[in-house]
Amino acid sequence: MYSGDIASVLITEQDIQDKTAELAKLVAADYPEGGEEDLILVGVLKGAVMFMTDLARALPVPSQLEFMAVSSYGSATTSSGVVRILKDLDRDITGRHVLIVEDIVDSGLTLSWLMRNLATRNPASLAVCSLLRKPDAVKVDVPVAYVGFDIPNEFVVGYGLDYGERYRDLPYIATLAPHVYEG
Numbered sequence: 001m002y003s004g005d006i007a008s009v010l011i012t013e014q015d016i017q018d019k020t021a022e023l024a025k026l027v028a029a030d031y032p033e034g035g036e037e038d039l040i041l042v043g044v045l046k047g048a049v050m051f052m053t054d055l056a057r058a059l060p061v062p063s064q065l066e067f068m069a070v071s072s073y074g075s076a077t078t079s080s081g082v083v084r085i086l087k088d089l090d091r092d093i094t095g096r097h098v099l100i101v102e103d104i105v106d107s108g109l110t111l112s113w114l115m116r117n118l119a120t121r122n123p124a125s126l127a128v129c130s131l132l133r134k135p136d137a138v139k140v141d142v143p144v145a146y147v148g149f150d151i152p153n154e155f156v157v158g159y160g161l162d163y164g165e166r167y168r169d170l171p172y173i174a175t176l177a178p179h180v181y182e183g
């Protein structure tokens with residue numbers, strides 16, 4: 001699949017699975033079952049879809065799944081910094097414990113905007129769990145409570161992450177061969 005397009009595999013399917021189980025334990029310890037209401041996971045479409053569904057299944061506490069779609073990248077490989085809501089939450093999060101689930105924190109622009117937006121809706125708490133983070137790319141510091149992997153400042157694809165809508169379906173995280181960008 002996509003033969004010749006992949007330069008190197010950065011994080012294998014097994015690494016992702018192990019890390020997800022680890023993160024799920026940390027999250028569950030902070031949001032124990034037995035509160036009045038379940039934890040709400042807010043997944044950021046489309047990139048977070050794979051991680052969100054795997055995380056929810058790994059969590060040993062109940063969670064409810066909500067999705068938002070925002071876009072800052074479009075088909076580009078660097079963020080425009082302009083965030084648009086393409087799909088908002090279906091429900092009120094006032095007084096609820098909310099965990100934003102992201103595939104990647106790159107410049108931090110998307111998340112910083114989203115945190116401010118969701119905070120105005122008065123949740124009981126608001127935190128972030130991201131599978132990947134690029135420490136060297138950060139333009140705005142956003143507190144990410146749970147991080148899977150810190151990765152180098154390179155464009156990556158797979159496991160939800162796309163380049164021009166392709167490669168999201170790969171089960172691992174990889175870098176692309178230069179010819180893909182050169183078209």
Ligand SMILES: O=P(O)(O)OC[C@H]1O[C@H](OP(=O)(O)OP(=O)(O)O)[C@H](O)[C@@H]1O
Pocket residue numbers: 044045046047048070071072073074079102103104105106107108109110111161162
């Ligand atoms: O930290 P940042 O520099 O803001 O980048 C991170 C965001 O960019 C990507 O989304 P994208 O806009 O590509 O939408 P997608 O998830 O539908 O691919 C990714 O899924 C994050 O949401």
Ligand code: HPA
Pocket residue numbers: 073104106154155156157161162163
């Ligand atoms: O490295 C990346 N790959 C794919 N999408 C992204 N969105 C932000 N950073 C990335």
Ligand SMILES: [Mg+2]
Pocket residue numbers: 047073074161162
């Ligand atoms: Mg994208």
